[in-house]
Amino acid sequence: MKKYVPVLMKTQMFAGVGNDEVSAMLSCLDARLYNYKKGEYVLRQGEHLSDIVVLVEGTLHIQNDDYWGNRSILGQIAVGEMFGEAYVAPESGALLNDVVAIEDSTVIFFDVRRILTTCSSACRFHAMVVQNMFFAISGKNRKLVQKLGHMSKRSTREKLISYLSEEAKKHNSATFNIPFNRQQLADFLSVDRSAMSNELCKMRDDGLIEFDKNSFKLL
Amino acid sequence: MKKYVPVLMKTQMFAGVGNDEVSAMLSCLDARLYNYKKGEYVLRQGEHLSDIVVLVEGTLHIQNDDYWGNRSILGQIAVGEMFGEAYVAPESGALLNDVVAIEDSTVIFFDVRRILTTCSSACRFHAMVVQNMFFAISGKNRKLVQKLGHMSKRSTREKLISYLSEEAKKHNSATFNIPFNRQQLADFLSVDRSAMSNELCKMRDDGLIEFDKNSFKLL
């Protein structure tokens, strides 16, 4: 376990916590290390979870199979990222997705109750971890709400307007660069790339926006 | 402030905390009470927030104006609900929405750092509040991810398949009732009601599902 302390130190969860403190907290947080071979399941749909999990080696996929067996990959988890935090609330019910190792992987499970219940003064940094976790989920929440705001628009143009307006607000300027190329933006907004490209040009023709590559200007 | 302790006790934030304890914690959490007349802004786009806010009287709307001034109402906040929790992380940047009182309203602001930094032993229930907050936002997260999973599907049929599959998993059964009528389900999935109704019937004709009112069965 000690081997992975440097990895843990770089995670959001342990941001600002020193090497020795992380080591000291491992037992206090009931950290358990597990290895998975490529193809093995880390978490299964239907299971109940009361741990927050951090990937310290390898790569994982979050997968979803619908009732008729169609599989879709919802996301990829890279080293240092945490998952499971959305399912740890007592009332959250069973997991609805699978988490699978797509290469040999190692994860560390942390009991959420041990995280949230500050223990003896032995771990002075415990409160810091709680804050880190809270802000991490809070930030995730914000991103989800924002994305949902765009996605809930019916037309491609409305989605673009929603997204671009928000970027302008974030940058506090009508001119800004976006962190996506066209395909990525289309994927982000769940629309067809060529249709979106087409719509962007129409919006330019209508005098709503100007753009050049990743640089946009709202008029 | 004391007047609203019974309201606070019913909130997710203070679940399981007794009357006297809530009262005692108000100062420890730096609770500040504000009144707003109908039409006044509780929070404004562009502001920075480091408080979690609980509505104790009235009704609020979360509004969003795009760059060209088109307003959309993202949601309504009822008595006992909290908001702002997605923006309290230090790195979250400015608010992107407005919160407006649509009738005379009263809210209580709680400094998030005071919540997360457990104080002296005076408030034994402080840890409980931290847990409550954590689970609340974690649960919100889960709902958002799930909804996003449906919304990211391109066609109405795929959205329905995604939603119905998930309901089946939740109920652990191929037969279940949904908590929406047709219009509400259409709004939830951001599609047209009549088109959705049409698609549901096609899915029935294709032998995928059976349904009667709110009761569905996957085949």
Add this chain to the structure above:
DNA sequence: ACAAATCAGTTGTTTTTACAACAGAATCGA
């Protein structure tokens, strides 16, 4: 520097969705 790969825009066709308008069934209220 050059070939290969990636990226952005364009066009035409097909499919899907939104929209509007309506009808029958179910529900609600007086």
Add this chain to the structure above:
DNA sequence: TCGATTCTGTTGTAAAAACAACTGATTTGT
């Protein structure tokens, strides 16, 4: 109970998006 309202399904039409295929521009790697 009766009228009004709400809910659900149906249909036709218009609008929009997806899809496929292609072009030229830009970037990348050797």
